[in-house]
Amino acid sequence: MEYKWKIFYITGIANLVCAYAVNSINLALPVLAEEFGTDVGGVSWLSLVYAVVPTCTLLLFGRLADLKGYRNQFILGFLFFGAVSLLLPLLSKTLPVLIFFRSLQGLGYSMIISITQGMVSRTFPPEERGMALGINTVFVSVGLAAGPSVGGILLSAFDWQAMFYIAVPFCLLGALLTWKIMKDDRPTQAGTEQAGAERGEAAMDWAGAAFFAVFVGALIVAVNRGGDWGVLSPAFSACLILSAAALTGFILRERSAEAPMMQLALFRSRGFTLSNITSMLSYMSQQLTTFLTPFFLINVLSLQESVSGMVMLATPLTMMACSAAGGRMKDKFGFQLPAGLGLLIIAMGCFLMSRLSAGSSTAYVAGCLICFGVGNGLSVPAVNASIFDFVPREHSGAASGMVATMRNLGQALGVAFAGAVIALRQPVYLAGGLSGTAAYLPAQRDAFYFGIFVAFSALLCVYSTKERGRNRRT
Numbered sequence: 001m002e003y004k005w006k007i008f009y010i011t012g013i014a015n016l017v018c019a020y021a022v023n024s025i026n027l028a029l030p031v032l033a034e035e036f037g038t039d040v041g042g043v044s045w046l047s048l049v050y051a052v053v054p055t056c057t058l059l060l061f062g063r064l065a066d067l068k069g070y071r072n073q074f075i076l077g078f079l080f081f082g083a084v085s086l087l088l089p090l091l092s093k094t095l096p097v098l099i100f101f102r103s104l105q106g107l108g109y110s111m112i113i114s115i116t117q118g119m120v121s122r123t124f125p126p127e128e129r130g131m132a133l134g135i136n137t138v139f140v141s142v143g144l145a146a147g148p149s150v151g152g153i154l155l156s157a158f159d160w161q162a163m164f165y166i167a168v169p170f171c172l173l174g175a176l177l178t179w180k181i182m183k184d185d186r187p188t189q190a191g192t193e194q195a196g197a198e199r200g201e202a203a204m205d206w207a208g209a210a211f212f213a214v215f216v217g218a219l220i221v222a223v224n225r226g227g228d229w230g231v232l233s234p235a236f237s238a239c240l241i242l243s244a245a246a247l248t249g250f251i252l253r254e255r256s257a258e259a260p261m262m263q264l265a266l267f268r269s270r271g272f273t274l275s276n277i278t279s280m281l282s283y284m285s286q287q288l289t290t291f292l293t294p295f296f297l298i299n300v301l302s303l304q305e306s307v308s309g310m311v312m313l314a315t316p317l318t319m320m321a322c323s324a325a326g327g328r329m330k331d332k333f334g335f336q337l338p339a340g341l342g343l344l345i346i347a348m349g350c351f352l353m354s355r356l357s358a359g360s361s362t363a364y365v366a367g368c369l370i371c372f373g374v375g376n377g378l379s380v381p382a383v384n385a386s387i388f389d390f391v392p393r394e395h396s397g398a399a400s401g402m403v404a405t406m407r408n409l410g411q412a413l414g415v416a417f418a419g420a421v422i423a424l425r426q427p428v429y430l431a432g433g434l435s436g437t438a439a440y441l442p443a444q445r446d447a448f449y450f451g452i453f454v455a456f457s458a459l460l461c462v463y464s465t466k467e468r469g470r471n472r473r474t
Contacts, residue, residue, distance in 0.1 A: 003123075003183075006181045006182075007119055007120070007123050007181070007182065009177075010074070010119075010174065010177050010178055010181065010182065011116040011117075011119050011120055011139075012139035013139070013170060013173065013174040013177070014074070014077075014078070014112045014113065014116050014174055015113070015116055015139040015143060016139045016143040016170065017078075017081065017112075017143065017167050017170045017171060017174065018081070018109045018112055018113050018143065019139070019143025019147065020143040020147045020150070020151075020166075020167065021050065021085075021105060021109065021147070021164075021167060022050065022143075022147060022411070024147035024150065024151035024163045025046055025047065025050075025102075025147075025151070025163065026047065026147070026151075026290060026291065026294045026312075027151050027152050027155060027294050027298070027305045027308055027309055027312070028151065028155055028160045028163060028305075029043045029044070029046065029047070029294065029295070030294070030295065030298050030299060031155065031160060031305070032046065032095075032098075032160060035160075036094070036095040036098075038095060042095065043095070044291075044415060044419050045099050046098065046099060046102050047291060047415050048220070048412060048415050048416060049099055049102050049103045049106055050102055050103075050105065050106045050109070051106070051220075051287075051408045051409075051411045051412030051415060052106070052216070052217055052220050052221075052412050053103045053106030053107055053109075053110065054106045054107075054109050054110040054113065054114075054404070054405075054408045055216050055217075055220070055405055055408040055409045055412050056212070056213035056216050056217050057107060057110040057114075057209075057213065058110050058113065058114045058402075058404040058405040058408060059114075059209070059212055059261060059262060059402060059405050060110075060114075060209040060212075060213075060261065061073065061077075061110050061111050061114035061115070062114040062115060062118065062402065062404070062405075063205070063209075063261045063262070065114065065115040065118065069184065069185045070115050070118070070119055070182070070185050071178060071182045071183070071184055071185055073111060073115065074111075074112065074115065074174075074175075074178045074182065075175050075178050075179055076111060077108055077111030077112035078112065078171045078172070078174040078175035078178065079171065079172075079175050080107070080108040080111060081105065081108030081109065081111070081112060081167070081171050082108075082167065082168045082170075082171030082172055082175070084101060084104045084105045084107075084108055085105060085164045085165065085167040085168050085171065086164075086165065086168050087101065088101035088102065088104075088105060088164050089160075089161030089162075089164045089165060090161075110404075113404050114404050116404075117384060117388075117403050117404070120132050128331070132327070143316075147312075147316075149309045149310060149312070149313050150163075150166065150309075151163045151309060152305045152306040152307070152308060152309020152310065152312075153306055153309065154166065155305045155306070155309075156304065156305055156306040205253070205254070205257045205259055205260050205261040207253050207257075208250055208253045208254050208257060208260060208261040208262070209261055211246050211247075211249040211250035211253055212246070212250050212261070212262075214242065214243070214246035215243050215246035215247040215250055216243075216405075216409060218239045218240075218242040218243035218246065219239070219240070219243040220409075220412045220413065220416055221239050222236055222239035222240050222243065223413060223416040223417060223420055225239075226420050226424075251264065262402065266390065266391060269390045270464075270465065270466065271386065271389070271390050271465050271466060272387060272390035272391065274461045274462075274464055274465040275335075275383055275386045275387045275390070275461075275465060276387060276402060276403070276406045277406075277458075277461050278339065278383050278458045278461040278462055278465075279380075279383050279384060279387070279403065279406040279407060279410065280406040280407075280409050280410040280413070281410065281454050281455070281457050281458035281461065282342075282343065282346070282376065282379055282380060282383065282410065282455075282458050283406070283407050283408075283409075283410025283411050283414065284410040284411075284413050284414040284417070284451075284454050285346050285347075285350060285414065285451045285454045285455045285458075286346070286372060286376055286410075286411075286414065287410065287411040287412075287414030287415055287418075288414040288415070288417060288418045288447060288448075288450070288451050288454075289315075289349070289350070289353060289369070289372055289448075289451065290312075290315070290414075291414065291415045291418050291419075292353075292418050292422075292444060292447060292448075293312060293353075293365070293369070294308055294312065296356060296365070296444065297311060297312075297362075297365065299437075299440075300356075300358055300437055300440070300441070301358075301360070301362070301365075303362070307362075311362050311365055311366050311369070312369065314366040314367075314369035314370045314373060315369040315370070315372045315373040315376075316373065317373065318369075318370045318372075318373025318374050318377060319372075319373040319374075319376050319377040319380075320373075320377070321373075321377065322373065322374050322376075322377025322378055323377045323380070323381050324381075325338075325377070325378065326338045326342065326377050326378040326379065326380065326381040326382050327381040327382065327385065329378070329382065330381065330382035330385050330386065331385075335382040335383060335385065335386040335462075335465075336462055336463060336465070337382075338378040338379060338381075338382040339378070339379045339382045339383050339386075339462045340379075340459060340462050340463060341378055341379075342374070342375040342376060342377070342378030342379025342380070342382070343375060343379050343455050343456075343458050343459045343462065344375070344455075344459065345371050345372075345374050345375035345378070346371070346372060346375035346376065346379070346451075346455045347451075347452050347455035347456055347459070348371055348375075349368050349369070349371030349372045349375060350448045350449075350451035350452045350455060351448070351452055352364075352367070352368040352371060353368045353448045353451075354445045354448035354449055354452075355445075356368075356441065356444065356445075357441060358437055358441065383462075384403055386465075387402070387403055388403075417447075417450060418447050421443065421446055421447040421450055422440075422443045422444065422447060425442070425443035425446045425447075426439050426440060426443040428443075429442050429443060
Protein backbone atom coordinates (compact mmCIF):
# COMPACT_ATOMS: atom_id res chain seq x y z
CA MET A 1 0.00 0.00 0.00
CA GLU A 2 1.31 3.46 -0.91
CA TYR A 3 2.46 5.67 1.93
CA LYS A 4 -0.15 8.31 1.14
CA TRP A 5 -2.96 5.80 1.67
CA LYS A 6 -1.48 4.63 4.96
CA ILE A 7 -1.49 8.23 6.18
CA PHE A 8 -5.01 8.58 4.82
CA TYR A 9 -6.30 5.75 7.01
CA ILE A 10 -4.53 7.07 10.11
CA THR A 11 -6.29 10.41 9.67
CA GLY A 12 -9.48 8.42 9.08
CA ILE A 13 -9.21 6.84 12.55
CA ALA A 14 -8.65 10.29 14.01
CA ASN A 15 -11.73 11.71 12.32
CA LEU A 16 -13.75 8.66 13.33
CA VAL A 17 -12.90 8.93 17.03
CA CYS A 18 -13.27 12.69 17.34
CA ALA A 19 -16.46 12.90 15.26
CA TYR A 20 -18.03 10.13 17.35
CA ALA A 21 -17.41 12.21 20.47
CA VAL A 22 -19.15 15.25 18.93
CA ASN A 23 -22.62 13.74 18.64
CA SER A 24 -22.60 10.72 20.95
CA ILE A 25 -23.39 12.87 23.96
CA ASN A 26 -26.35 14.66 22.35
CA LEU A 27 -28.78 11.81 23.01
CA ALA A 28 -27.62 11.68 26.62
CA LEU A 29 -28.26 15.38 27.28
CA PRO A 30 -31.88 14.87 28.44
CA VAL A 31 -30.72 11.99 30.68
CA LEU A 32 -27.83 14.04 32.09
CA ALA A 33 -30.11 17.02 32.67
CA GLU A 34 -32.36 14.83 34.82
CA GLU A 35 -29.48 13.09 36.62
CA PHE A 36 -27.70 16.31 37.57
CA GLY A 37 -30.90 18.27 38.21
CA THR A 38 -30.43 20.98 35.57
CA ASP A 39 -32.10 22.23 32.39
CA VAL A 40 -31.29 22.29 28.67
CA GLY A 41 -29.12 25.38 29.12
CA GLY A 42 -27.02 23.69 31.80
CA VAL A 43 -26.22 20.50 29.90
CA SER A 44 -25.77 22.40 26.63
CA TRP A 45 -22.35 23.37 28.01
CA LEU A 46 -21.27 19.75 27.46
CA SER A 47 -21.75 20.24 23.72
CA LEU A 48 -20.54 23.81 23.78
CA VAL A 49 -17.21 23.32 25.55
CA TYR A 50 -16.32 20.47 23.18
CA ALA A 51 -16.58 23.06 20.41
CA VAL A 52 -15.28 26.13 22.27
CA VAL A 53 -12.02 24.62 23.57
CA PRO A 54 -10.93 23.28 20.16
CA THR A 55 -11.99 26.49 18.45
CA CYS A 56 -9.71 28.44 20.79
CA THR A 57 -6.73 26.10 20.29
CA LEU A 58 -6.93 24.51 16.81
CA LEU A 59 -4.95 27.32 15.21
CA LEU A 60 -2.32 26.98 17.94
CA PHE A 61 -1.85 23.25 17.40
CA GLY A 62 -1.88 23.64 13.62
CA ARG A 63 0.98 26.13 13.92
CA LEU A 64 2.86 23.88 16.34
CA ALA A 65 2.63 21.04 13.82
CA ASP A 66 4.23 23.23 11.14
CA LEU A 67 7.08 24.01 13.56
CA LYS A 68 7.55 20.69 15.36
CA GLY A 69 6.24 18.07 12.95
CA TYR A 70 2.99 16.19 12.66
CA ARG A 71 3.96 12.70 13.87
CA ASN A 72 4.70 13.40 17.54
CA GLN A 73 1.67 15.68 17.90
CA PHE A 74 -0.59 13.00 16.45
CA ILE A 75 0.69 10.33 18.84
CA LEU A 76 0.41 12.63 21.86
CA GLY A 77 -3.08 13.71 20.80
CA PHE A 78 -4.34 10.14 20.52
CA LEU A 79 -2.92 9.20 23.93
CA PHE A 80 -4.25 12.33 25.62
CA PHE A 81 -7.74 11.92 24.14
CA GLY A 82 -7.83 8.27 25.18
CA ALA A 83 -6.70 9.02 28.74
CA VAL A 84 -9.35 11.72 29.21
CA SER A 85 -12.04 9.45 27.73
CA LEU A 86 -11.10 6.86 30.37
CA LEU A 87 -10.98 9.26 33.32
CA LEU A 88 -14.06 11.33 32.46
CA PRO A 89 -16.70 8.72 33.36
CA LEU A 90 -14.72 7.50 36.38
CA LEU A 91 -14.33 10.88 38.08
CA SER A 92 -17.32 12.95 36.93
CA LYS A 93 -19.69 12.90 39.90
CA THR A 94 -21.03 16.43 39.42
CA LEU A 95 -21.92 18.46 36.33
CA PRO A 96 -19.05 20.99 36.74
CA VAL A 97 -16.51 18.14 36.91
CA LEU A 98 -18.07 16.52 33.85
CA ILE A 99 -17.86 19.82 31.97
CA PHE A 100 -14.20 20.17 33.01
CA PHE A 101 -13.26 16.75 31.64
CA ARG A 102 -15.30 17.40 28.52
CA SER A 103 -13.14 20.51 28.06
CA LEU A 104 -9.99 18.38 28.34
CA GLN A 105 -11.44 16.00 25.79
CA GLY A 106 -11.90 19.01 23.51
CA LEU A 107 -8.21 19.84 23.97
CA GLY A 108 -7.26 16.32 22.85
CA TYR A 109 -9.59 16.72 19.89
CA SER A 110 -7.77 19.93 18.98
CA MET A 111 -4.35 18.27 19.04
CA ILE A 112 -5.54 15.61 16.58
CA ILE A 113 -8.01 17.30 14.27
CA SER A 114 -5.97 20.48 13.78
CA ILE A 115 -3.69 18.63 11.35
CA THR A 116 -5.71 15.80 9.79
CA GLN A 117 -6.72 17.73 6.68
CA GLY A 118 -3.28 19.29 6.45
CA MET A 119 -1.76 15.78 6.43
CA VAL A 120 -4.05 14.70 3.61
CA SER A 121 -3.44 17.93 1.68
CA ARG A 122 0.35 17.57 1.99
CA THR A 123 0.30 13.92 0.96
CA PHE A 124 -1.98 14.02 -2.09
CA PRO A 125 -1.28 16.04 -5.28
CA PRO A 126 -3.60 18.96 -6.15
CA GLU A 127 -5.49 17.03 -8.83
CA GLU A 128 -6.45 14.36 -6.25
CA ARG A 129 -6.94 16.63 -3.25
CA GLY A 130 -10.69 17.16 -3.56
CA MET A 131 -11.27 13.42 -3.94
CA ALA A 132 -9.00 12.60 -0.99
CA LEU A 133 -10.57 15.18 1.31
CA GLY A 134 -14.01 14.03 0.18
CA ILE A 135 -13.30 10.40 1.02
CA ASN A 136 -11.67 11.51 4.28
CA THR A 137 -14.94 13.19 5.14
CA VAL A 138 -16.51 9.73 4.93
CA PHE A 139 -14.66 8.82 8.13
CA VAL A 140 -16.11 11.92 9.77
CA SER A 141 -19.55 10.79 8.62
CA VAL A 142 -19.02 7.29 10.01
CA GLY A 143 -18.00 8.84 13.33
CA LEU A 144 -21.01 11.13 13.32
CA ALA A 145 -23.19 8.14 12.49
CA ALA A 146 -21.65 6.08 15.27
CA GLY A 147 -22.29 8.91 17.73
CA PRO A 148 -26.08 8.79 17.94
CA SER A 149 -26.47 5.12 16.93
CA VAL A 150 -23.78 3.48 19.08
CA GLY A 151 -24.35 6.10 21.78
CA GLY A 152 -28.08 5.35 21.81
CA ILE A 153 -27.48 1.60 22.08
CA LEU A 154 -24.95 2.04 24.89
CA LEU A 155 -27.26 4.47 26.67
CA SER A 156 -30.12 1.96 26.53
CA ALA A 157 -28.01 -1.02 27.64
CA PHE A 158 -25.64 0.68 30.11
CA ASP A 159 -25.15 3.96 31.93
CA TRP A 160 -24.02 7.10 30.09
CA GLN A 161 -20.41 6.45 31.11
CA ALA A 162 -20.11 3.67 28.52
CA MET A 163 -20.32 6.21 25.69
CA PHE A 164 -16.87 7.52 26.63
CA TYR A 165 -15.07 4.24 27.31
CA ILE A 166 -15.58 3.05 23.73
CA ALA A 167 -13.16 5.68 22.36
CA VAL A 168 -10.19 4.34 24.36
CA PRO A 169 -9.21 1.32 22.18
CA PHE A 170 -9.48 3.38 18.99
CA CYS A 171 -7.13 5.99 20.45
CA LEU A 172 -4.59 3.32 21.35
CA LEU A 173 -4.83 1.87 17.83
CA GLY A 174 -4.36 5.31 16.27
CA ALA A 175 -1.28 6.05 18.39
CA LEU A 176 0.26 2.67 17.57
CA LEU A 177 -0.29 2.99 13.81
CA THR A 178 1.07 6.54 13.77
CA TRP A 179 4.20 5.43 15.65
CA LYS A 180 4.80 2.47 13.30
CA ILE A 181 3.86 4.01 9.94
CA MET A 182 4.30 7.75 9.87
CA LYS A 183 7.73 9.13 9.02
CA ASP A 184 9.50 11.52 11.35
CA ASP A 185 8.63 14.87 9.80
CA ARG A 186 10.23 17.32 12.21
CA PRO A 187 11.64 20.28 10.24
CA THR A 188 15.41 20.09 9.75
CA GLN A 189 16.20 22.42 6.82
CA ALA A 190 17.63 25.89 7.29
CA GLY A 191 15.38 28.87 6.77
CA THR A 192 13.05 31.11 8.65
CA GLU A 193 10.49 28.51 9.63
CA GLN A 194 13.07 25.79 10.28
CA ALA A 195 15.37 28.05 12.28
CA GLY A 196 12.43 29.14 14.36
CA ALA A 197 11.51 25.53 15.01
CA GLU A 198 15.06 24.77 16.17
CA ARG A 199 14.87 27.68 18.62
CA GLY A 200 11.89 25.87 20.19
CA GLU A 201 9.42 27.90 22.15
CA ALA A 202 10.60 31.24 20.76
CA ALA A 203 9.24 30.28 17.35
CA MET A 204 5.70 29.96 18.67
CA ASP A 205 3.61 33.10 18.93
CA TRP A 206 2.05 32.40 22.31
CA ALA A 207 0.74 35.94 22.71
CA GLY A 208 -1.10 35.66 19.40
CA ALA A 209 -2.53 32.31 20.46
CA ALA A 210 -3.79 33.83 23.71
CA PHE A 211 -5.43 36.78 21.93
CA PHE A 212 -7.16 34.44 19.50
CA ALA A 213 -8.41 32.14 22.26
CA VAL A 214 -9.90 35.03 24.20
CA PHE A 215 -11.49 36.48 21.06
CA VAL A 216 -13.26 33.24 20.15
CA GLY A 217 -14.08 32.14 23.70
CA ALA A 218 -15.64 35.44 24.74
CA LEU A 219 -17.66 35.64 21.52
CA ILE A 220 -19.15 32.16 21.94
CA VAL A 221 -19.92 32.67 25.63
CA ALA A 222 -21.70 35.93 24.81
CA VAL A 223 -23.84 34.27 22.14
CA ASN A 224 -24.61 31.22 24.27
CA ARG A 225 -25.51 33.08 27.46
CA GLY A 226 -27.12 36.11 25.81
CA GLY A 227 -30.58 34.61 26.12
CA ASP A 228 -30.18 34.20 29.89
CA TRP A 229 -28.31 37.43 30.55
CA GLY A 230 -30.19 39.67 28.13
CA VAL A 231 -28.57 41.44 25.19
CA LEU A 232 -28.50 44.70 27.16
CA SER A 233 -26.94 43.18 30.28
CA PRO A 234 -23.46 44.26 31.51
CA ALA A 235 -22.17 40.65 31.26
CA PHE A 236 -23.20 40.30 27.61
CA SER A 237 -21.70 43.69 26.72
CA ALA A 238 -18.49 42.87 28.60
CA CYS A 239 -18.03 39.63 26.66
CA LEU A 240 -18.52 41.38 23.31
CA ILE A 241 -16.12 44.18 24.25
CA LEU A 242 -13.54 41.65 25.46
CA SER A 243 -13.91 39.66 22.23
CA ALA A 244 -13.50 42.76 20.05
CA ALA A 245 -10.47 43.92 22.06
CA ALA A 246 -8.84 40.47 21.79
CA LEU A 247 -9.46 40.37 18.02
CA THR A 248 -7.81 43.79 17.68
CA GLY A 249 -4.89 42.60 19.80
CA PHE A 250 -4.56 39.45 17.70
CA ILE A 251 -4.41 41.39 14.43
CA LEU A 252 -1.87 43.89 15.76
CA ARG A 253 0.24 41.11 17.25
CA GLU A 254 0.26 39.01 14.07
CA ARG A 255 1.29 42.01 11.98
CA SER A 256 4.33 42.71 14.19
CA ALA A 257 5.38 39.20 15.27
CA GLU A 258 8.57 37.74 13.78
CA ALA A 259 6.98 34.29 13.65
CA PRO A 260 3.20 34.90 13.56
CA MET A 261 0.81 32.11 14.40
CA MET A 262 -1.27 32.89 11.29
CA GLN A 263 -0.01 34.62 8.18
CA LEU A 264 -2.59 37.38 7.85
CA ALA A 265 -1.44 37.88 4.27
CA LEU A 266 -3.41 34.72 3.42
CA PHE A 267 -6.59 36.68 4.10
CA ARG A 268 -5.73 39.11 1.34
CA SER A 269 -6.97 36.33 -0.92
CA ARG A 270 -10.70 36.83 -1.33
CA GLY A 271 -11.10 33.13 -2.06
CA PHE A 272 -9.31 32.02 1.13
CA THR A 273 -11.31 34.41 3.30
CA LEU A 274 -14.73 33.69 1.82
CA SER A 275 -14.13 29.93 1.73
CA ASN A 276 -13.36 29.97 5.46
CA ILE A 277 -16.49 32.02 6.17
CA THR A 278 -18.54 29.62 4.04
CA SER A 279 -17.20 26.65 6.00
CA MET A 280 -18.10 28.27 9.32
CA LEU A 281 -21.65 29.15 8.22
CA SER A 282 -22.24 25.69 6.77
CA TYR A 283 -21.28 24.01 10.04
CA MET A 284 -23.45 26.47 11.98
CA SER A 285 -26.60 25.30 10.21
CA GLN A 286 -25.53 21.65 10.50
CA GLN A 287 -24.83 21.72 14.24
CA LEU A 288 -27.95 23.75 14.99
CA THR A 289 -29.96 20.84 13.63
CA THR A 290 -27.84 18.18 15.33
CA PHE A 291 -28.29 19.90 18.70
CA LEU A 292 -32.05 20.48 18.49
CA THR A 293 -33.24 17.23 16.93
CA PRO A 294 -32.62 14.87 19.91
CA PHE A 295 -34.71 17.11 22.16
CA PHE A 296 -37.55 17.00 19.65
CA LEU A 297 -37.36 13.22 19.21
CA ILE A 298 -37.13 12.42 22.93
CA ASN A 299 -39.14 15.19 24.58
CA VAL A 300 -41.79 15.86 21.93
CA LEU A 301 -42.21 12.53 20.12
CA SER A 302 -41.32 10.51 23.28
CA LEU A 303 -38.99 8.14 21.44
CA GLN A 304 -36.51 5.92 23.24
CA GLU A 305 -32.85 6.98 23.06
CA SER A 306 -31.91 3.98 20.93
CA VAL A 307 -34.71 4.69 18.44
CA SER A 308 -33.78 8.37 18.34
CA GLY A 309 -30.21 7.36 17.59
CA MET A 310 -31.33 5.30 14.62
CA VAL A 311 -33.32 8.25 13.26
CA MET A 312 -30.32 10.54 13.71
CA LEU A 313 -28.30 8.16 11.52
CA ALA A 314 -30.01 9.61 8.46
CA THR A 315 -27.71 12.65 8.25
CA PRO A 316 -24.25 11.08 8.68
CA LEU A 317 -25.03 8.02 6.55
CA THR A 318 -26.27 10.20 3.71
CA MET A 319 -23.30 12.51 4.13
CA MET A 320 -21.01 9.47 3.98
CA ALA A 321 -22.62 8.40 0.71
CA CYS A 322 -22.32 11.87 -0.87
CA SER A 323 -18.95 13.15 0.38
CA ALA A 324 -16.80 11.41 -2.22
CA ALA A 325 -19.09 12.71 -4.97
CA GLY A 326 -18.77 16.25 -3.58
CA GLY A 327 -14.98 15.98 -3.65
CA ARG A 328 -14.91 14.60 -7.21
CA MET A 329 -17.28 17.33 -8.40
CA LYS A 330 -14.91 19.92 -6.95
CA ASP A 331 -11.92 18.39 -8.77
CA LYS A 332 -13.81 18.36 -12.07
CA PHE A 333 -16.01 21.46 -11.99
CA GLY A 334 -14.62 23.66 -9.20
CA PHE A 335 -16.09 24.15 -5.76
CA GLN A 336 -19.01 26.48 -6.58
CA LEU A 337 -21.23 23.82 -8.14
CA PRO A 338 -21.16 21.24 -5.32
CA ALA A 339 -20.98 23.88 -2.58
CA GLY A 340 -23.86 25.93 -3.97
CA LEU A 341 -26.06 22.91 -4.59
CA GLY A 342 -25.30 21.51 -1.14
CA LEU A 343 -26.13 24.75 0.64
CA LEU A 344 -29.45 25.05 -1.20
CA ILE A 345 -30.35 21.55 0.00
CA ILE A 346 -29.32 22.48 3.56
CA ALA A 347 -31.62 25.51 3.42
CA MET A 348 -34.45 23.26 2.22
CA GLY A 349 -33.75 20.91 5.14
CA CYS A 350 -34.00 23.80 7.61
CA PHE A 351 -37.32 24.84 6.09
CA LEU A 352 -38.71 21.30 6.34
CA MET A 353 -37.53 21.06 9.96
CA SER A 354 -39.33 24.32 10.74
CA ARG A 355 -42.60 22.54 9.89
CA LEU A 356 -42.17 19.93 12.65
CA SER A 357 -45.09 19.41 15.02
CA ALA A 358 -46.11 17.04 17.78
CA GLY A 359 -47.82 14.92 15.12
CA SER A 360 -44.78 14.63 12.82
CA SER A 361 -43.72 11.10 11.91
CA THR A 362 -40.24 9.71 12.37
CA ALA A 363 -40.13 9.15 8.60
CA TYR A 364 -40.65 12.87 8.04
CA VAL A 365 -37.87 13.73 10.51
CA ALA A 366 -35.56 11.23 8.82
CA GLY A 367 -36.35 12.76 5.43
CA CYS A 368 -35.41 16.20 6.75
CA LEU A 369 -32.16 14.85 8.15
CA ILE A 370 -31.35 13.22 4.80
CA CYS A 371 -31.45 16.70 3.25
CA PHE A 372 -28.73 17.82 5.65
CA GLY A 373 -26.67 14.73 4.85
CA VAL A 374 -26.85 15.32 1.10
CA GLY A 375 -26.21 19.05 1.45
CA ASN A 376 -23.21 18.68 3.72
CA GLY A 377 -21.85 15.75 1.73
CA LEU A 378 -21.74 17.89 -1.40
CA SER A 379 -20.61 21.18 0.12
CA VAL A 380 -18.16 20.39 2.92
CA PRO A 381 -15.42 18.54 0.94
CA ALA A 382 -15.61 21.09 -1.88
CA VAL A 383 -15.31 24.11 0.41
CA ASN A 384 -12.53 22.60 2.54
CA ALA A 385 -10.49 21.58 -0.51
CA SER A 386 -10.85 25.05 -2.00
CA ILE A 387 -9.25 26.59 1.10
CA PHE A 388 -6.03 24.64 0.52
CA ASP A 389 -5.90 25.80 -3.10
CA PHE A 390 -5.03 29.27 -1.80
CA VAL A 391 -2.33 28.20 0.71
CA PRO A 392 1.40 27.43 0.17
CA ARG A 393 2.52 23.99 1.30
CA GLU A 394 4.69 25.33 4.14
CA HIS A 395 1.56 26.74 5.79
CA SER A 396 -0.53 23.56 5.47
CA GLY A 397 -0.60 23.03 9.22
CA ALA A 398 -1.80 26.55 9.97
CA ALA A 399 -4.35 26.29 7.15
CA SER A 400 -5.54 22.92 8.45
CA GLY A 401 -5.86 24.49 11.88
CA MET A 402 -7.88 27.33 10.34
CA VAL A 403 -10.17 24.89 8.52
CA ALA A 404 -10.76 22.99 11.76
CA THR A 405 -11.20 26.28 13.63
CA MET A 406 -13.91 27.41 11.22
CA ARG A 407 -15.61 24.04 11.57
CA ASN A 408 -15.59 24.15 15.35
CA LEU A 409 -16.45 27.83 15.50
CA GLY A 410 -19.43 27.07 13.28
CA GLN A 411 -20.44 24.11 15.45
CA ALA A 412 -20.06 26.14 18.64
CA LEU A 413 -22.04 29.05 17.24
CA GLY A 414 -24.67 26.63 15.93
CA VAL A 415 -25.23 25.25 19.44
CA ALA A 416 -25.00 28.72 20.97
CA PHE A 417 -27.47 30.35 18.58
CA ALA A 418 -29.86 27.40 18.80
CA GLY A 419 -29.90 27.69 22.58
CA ALA A 420 -30.13 31.48 22.42
CA VAL A 421 -33.09 31.49 20.02
CA ILE A 422 -34.95 28.95 22.14
CA ALA A 423 -34.18 30.92 25.33
CA LEU A 424 -35.31 34.20 23.79
CA ARG A 425 -38.40 33.05 21.92
CA GLN A 426 -39.92 30.41 24.19
CA PRO A 427 -40.76 32.96 26.96
CA VAL A 428 -42.51 35.06 24.32
CA TYR A 429 -44.80 32.18 23.42
CA LEU A 430 -45.28 31.30 27.09
CA ALA A 431 -46.36 34.88 27.73
CA GLY A 432 -48.79 34.56 24.83
CA GLY A 433 -50.70 31.81 26.62
CA LEU A 434 -48.98 28.69 25.29
CA SER A 435 -47.41 26.15 27.61
CA GLY A 436 -45.07 23.16 27.50
CA THR A 437 -44.57 21.65 24.05
CA ALA A 438 -46.96 24.17 22.52
CA ALA A 439 -44.55 26.97 23.49
CA TYR A 440 -41.38 25.05 22.61
CA LEU A 441 -42.30 24.12 19.03
CA PRO A 442 -42.68 27.68 17.66
CA ALA A 443 -39.40 28.63 19.36
CA GLN A 444 -37.78 25.65 17.64
CA ARG A 445 -39.33 26.81 14.35
CA ASP A 446 -37.71 30.22 14.79
CA ALA A 447 -34.34 28.54 15.35
CA PHE A 448 -34.65 26.72 12.03
CA TYR A 449 -35.64 29.98 10.32
CA PHE A 450 -32.32 31.29 11.56
CA GLY A 451 -30.67 28.21 10.02
CA ILE A 452 -32.17 29.12 6.62
CA PHE A 453 -30.70 32.62 6.91
CA VAL A 454 -27.28 31.14 7.74
CA ALA A 455 -27.38 28.75 4.77
CA PHE A 456 -28.24 31.53 2.30
CA SER A 457 -25.48 33.71 3.78
CA ALA A 458 -23.02 30.90 3.06
CA LEU A 459 -24.43 30.59 -0.46
CA LEU A 460 -23.77 34.30 -1.03
CA CYS A 461 -20.15 33.80 0.03
CA VAL A 462 -19.74 30.88 -2.38
CA TYR A 463 -20.82 32.86 -5.42
CA SER A 464 -18.79 35.89 -4.36
CA THR A 465 -15.61 33.78 -4.54
CA LYS A 466 -13.47 33.49 -7.65
CA GLU A 467 -11.74 30.15 -8.20
CA ARG A 468 -8.48 31.54 -9.46
CA GLY A 469 -6.55 29.69 -6.72
CA ARG A 470 -7.82 26.31 -7.82
CA ASN A 471 -5.13 23.62 -8.04
CA ARG A 472 -2.47 26.29 -7.84
CA ARG A 473 -0.34 24.64 -5.19
CA THR A 474 2.48 22.26 -5.85
